[in-house]
Amino acid sequence: MLKLFFKLSANRRSHQTIKKTLLSQPLDHLTMSRPNASVNRPTDLSRPSVEESNARIVYPEARKDNKAEEMIHDYRIRDVYRWLEDPDSQETQRFVNAQNNISQPFLEKCEEWESINNKLTKLWNFPKYGCPMRYGSYYYYFKNTGLQNQSVLMQQETLDSPEVIFLDANSLSADGTTALSQKTFSEDGAFMAYGLSESGSDWNKIRIRRTKERTDFPETLEKVKFSNVSWTKDNKGFFYGRYSGQDGKTDGSETKQNENQKLYYHRVGESLDLDTLVAEFPEHPSWRFQTDVSECGKYLILSISHTVRDNMLYYADLKPDEAITSKLEVKPIVDKFEADYDYITNEGSKMYFHTNKDAPNYRVVVIDFENPAEANWSTLIPEHEKDVLEWAKCVNGDKLVVCYNRDVKNILQACELHTGKLIRQFGLDIGAINGISGKKKYSEIFYSFSSFLTPGIIYHYDFTKPVEKPKVLRETSLNLDGFDRDNYSVEQVFYKSADDTEIPMFIIQRKRDVVEPRPCLLYGYGGFNHSLMPSFGITGLMFMDTFDGVLAFPNLRGGGEYGVEWHNGGRLFNKQNCFNDFQAAAEYLSQNNYTTKDRLAIQGASNGGLLVAACINQRPDLFGAAVAQVGVMDMLRFDKFTIGHAWCSDYGNPNEREHFANLFKYSPLHNVHIPLNPNQEYPSTLILTADHDDRVSPLHSFKFAAALQEAVRHSEYQLNPILLRVYTKAGHGAGKPTRMRISESTDIITFLKKTLNVDCVNL
Template sequence: MLKLLFQFIAKERSLRNLQKTFPSQFLKSLTMSQPKASVNRPTDISRPVIEEPNSRIIYPEVRKDTKVEEMIHEYRVRDAYRWLEDPDSEETQRFVSAQNNISQPFLERSEEWEGINAKLTKLFDFPKFGCPMRHGDYYYHFKNTGLQNQSVLMQQKTLEDPEVVFLDPNTLTADGTTALSQKTFSDDGAYMAYGLSESGSDWNKIRIRKAKERTDFPETLEKVKFSNISWTKDNKGFFYGRYIDQAGKTDGSETKQNENQKLYYHRVGESQDQDKLIVEFPEHPLWRLQTDVSDCGKYLILSISHTVRDNMVYYADLKEDEAITFKPIVDKFEADYDYITNEGSKMYFHTNKDAPKYRVIVIDFDNPAEENWTTLIAEHEKDVLEWAKCVNEDKLVVCYNRDVKNILQALDLHTGQLIRQFGLDIGSINSISGKRKYSEIFYGFSSFLTPGIIYHYDFSKPVEKPKVLRESTLNLEGFNRDDFSVEQVFYRSSDDMNIPMFIVRRKKDGVEPRPCLLYGYGGFNHSLMPSFFITGLMFVDTFDGVLAFPNIRGGGEYGMEWHNGGRLLNKQNGFDDFQAAAEYLTKNNYTTKDRLAIQGASNGGLLVGACINQRPDLFGAAIAQVGVMDMLRFHKFTIGHAWCSDYGSPDDRTHFSNLFKYSPLHNVHIPLNPNQEYPSTLILTADHDDRVSPLHSFKFAAALQEAVRHSEYQLNPILLRVYTKAGHGAGKPTTMRINEATDIITFLRKTLNVDSVNL
């Protein structure tokens, strides 16, 4: 019955013409109205939100603290919802409960949700595999039978032998919210140091497992965050980063800034309090430390960063029983340097130093002056060199990005000459494993319509082609990827820049407007590559829809120039690119405004938030996940200070002025005419997100709801859904992933003009 209540009348959809659009029962649970002046509005935000006889959602009354006002760079800034920055206050918790009291009934208590959830569960239920990794006497790979909350790490003696469970995170908690967040094996493969994340937090607890016995040593290392693990070649221990001075909670629900990371050495079998402090930089509390033990075992390479781009490089000689003393090689934050391998004192780095599309250079630590650096692989004219990995003694496997499609090659380590080209379809390499001392490699490939293929290649058998080791196939009745098309188009942005975009849809004659999901990111030098996106595929299959991925500026699709074109004072370019994508799709008859939804997460959540403020007339619905919404205070929480490389620092007057122009929280408007009505908006966040604190979503939702509360032109819903025991996204259990995707698809089913539903 409820399914019929939410049917849209496709040809005459207009949220401003109620009689022509929705059955009256639908309006009782969806829309908002301005109450009569004589009605006393509730002040207790914990009260139920649907009132009778008024047939509209009543948003919770949220306290506005008018006293919070400050002058910043001659700007008068009011922050009425700053109290929502305290996640532990009773008032914040009442706010969260009140918001969920609106969003959960709207999303979950319906036949739509049940049907969509059932289909998504079937869609998720197929075997998934990770790349095998060879360590010592065993091969390891991740495997998920389909609906397991966490993938299981399996062990094999050979690739043909039966697999046994090496580590199953599903046994650690009943709800699957403890995830294996990282792992690194000792050089001989005897031990695996691994990190566990709880409830989606970035905080890790490190344990050590014996490969042969499949049991753990007794010690647990805590207060570990943003750290890799680097084993010494004697297999006795490893280096790792630790925030030993972090006060208060360290479970992912806190907002305190992360400062004073220190580098330690841990010896296997000893307690953490015996770990040796290697280096710290108290005069630079925001520096973060990553290490690599060189392939020869002689050097410890220290990478120092304070944002998400550009790092300095120090190194130390590793001599037994001698103090570790670091020497600078690169002492300025001006480029990226990633260690690849070394031959003696000659170190190979992947870098964008003087190469916006990246190159491979050689630095001799015995003669490290920059004028002595040499180039092994020069910067390509068009293609971006994404990474390089040394395997089979003297081979470099390199991955290029060519017009947002991956190219995989093998080159000679000494000459840089091409040895082999690995054929790939349109898609991306999502994983690779291999070591310098082994001749075989494994790599994983995925695309919009291909969940995953694992390839195996052995350089000791150069005549043979790469073999398909494992392939994941969907268990969805009637699904055939040959029925779908993937096209890449190029469209013009507002400044006439050419922007690429992938469009996925069913093959058919002609083009007719269909429901469309437009997904974007555009930041931090991250490339939005063709990859498997279950929520998007569900949208296309269920609504006979269109999926669009524009590669907007700010990403890394065309190297540092593309990245710089959408960062700092150029950040607006990325928003313009995204809005131009929406205009292209509507002008070329792929969709219409009332059928068009936008979605983005993290920096993509910022993208969605900024775009619905700037061009609400373009979109029918918006999904903003774990977004950065307060651009004037983002740098004050957890790891937010590291994002100043992309956004600019609010402490700088010029950047503050720029941030103020597009900050989602500070550009919310009251709809004063039909074109200013916000699209139906679903804001999603999680209580243990210590990457982008949920306070961003809290404050943005509160401001939006207050702005639209009394507008006669705002009939589309503004909802906030807050998940518990969840974080920024990594390690999220399958059950939570399915339920979140169900919430998104259900929301779009109810708010977009959908005329075809296949459940």
């Protein structure tokens, strides 16, 4: 959520990566849930009685503070579980322990868990590689031998030279919970500034490493969050953002709002205390900024945002021969929040930007900083009528590598920088580019391709050899006996939502002569302009192989699959469209014989966790099981915690009456119901969160789980379980060590095995 989510690997524009990180991170695609009945139930006749069900699970009674009532915009709001917003209180800790004392035994103390965990561990154990990146005298790439908790950053002098370990995050903590969260090299490649995240938190500690000696400078920069690093071209230092005024603990378990980010300049080898404050906006505490130093080194470009959508453009003149010792004079180019602008490259004062200004499907424009009025802008690559221009990258001096999204499939091309003329088409299968590296001063690029059935193929191409085709540098092979992707099918269907809008959906399953209902995992997101592209997920493959199951990925409105208009179709007052699209996907799968209700599980994370929670409130009759991971559940107060205020661009501002009324209609916490007939029974539901999630605070999941359990406690119609699992030393998803990922996937698959109607188990 916030555009600060998705890490695209390698070098895919640093501040675009940061912008897409602020809310959610869809995690390793697939996982699910269902907690009260510990036996498979192919038909209603096999369901345990209410007495039997209650004998297995007795939900903890969370205290209800009946005094927690207030009037907001003429609405009387009772927030009886607000005390769960304090993560440090003993009462909250007792609640968490009581929930884990139910969910952990249900999930983990059974033969299924051990068998599933063993199979998942074997399946996970294959080598994984990232795109090589060239900086100065070396190439770098990430490598994981299979089960290492964190991938290791390797170094080579040439692509054929012996590899050496450059930075191994596994050596930084015994339990693998310290992760390398970002890295940026100086222009000459002599230094690397890198960020470390602990226990999954968004907080970073920045260190600096000498690339030749592979040793660190003594300084550590702290209180860094939602910030990239931009080196000056003299290689002496870099710009970065810091929440220097944030008091109290900053370890990811706090709920305090993140405000008043300031921009600093750090000189290599000096103490944090000597950093120069170069820009701040105290009158706008919610503003954040990402920076780029122009290719020529003469400009500092500031991308300023306050939500997940739209940014302003400012810049400051840099004088490469003069030290930066005081605030810079920043001047506006775009002073309104009305579109997205991402810096690509520049030639002199002419700056190239990827933008959706007057182009819902994006275009590339040129802005001359010496004559920046919008009337003087020129379009280099115009907007396509249907294809969405996802990003552009300058390489080989005068080339642009551009990536389009066409009906949820990536297209990769190369164009001339000065004319925009297409000069090369890179052939791709149905799938997505999940990593790319290259620089303007280098002729070669590396890009990584993946799909639902392909873990990863890394290609190498050199623009100085235009006759040659891209070469396969590495192709990942799976460690799964008998797996042959030719035995599986990937089809894209288009189904109608409630308002007759055509929604695309990928369906993946084993090839079969006759379509018959199978266990199905339906995964959704639908928000923050994020496109849910074809990508490989180990949990999903495990689901298909173990249960002869079906995977389904609908591309809901609110995402970015068809540009700004698709995003607008599922945000603010149109947010209900996202839920309608997901529910229509479930109906399509059942009506077309892919699955049945008792075999259908839904899953979503972050904004997708909200999706799952809202849908089980609105249409519990459609689903057999639901897994809601790190979801936003209290839509009336989301803006009050950590970075939640930035999500108002997608959800609306609860402080405004009209938005409050809309949010109240679908807020999961405020729409929990008591099942009064069989059709209102909630599906088996597994709610997952973590104690160091400072993107979507676990308080959302705590309050929702407490309300759900209270609502179903005495209902004669509620036989399905409602479980809350809270993980420790983990956050929103990024940087989670392999052993935790495997354990979480095991929990989900075990939950599905115990609660869905599965008639085939291959363990």
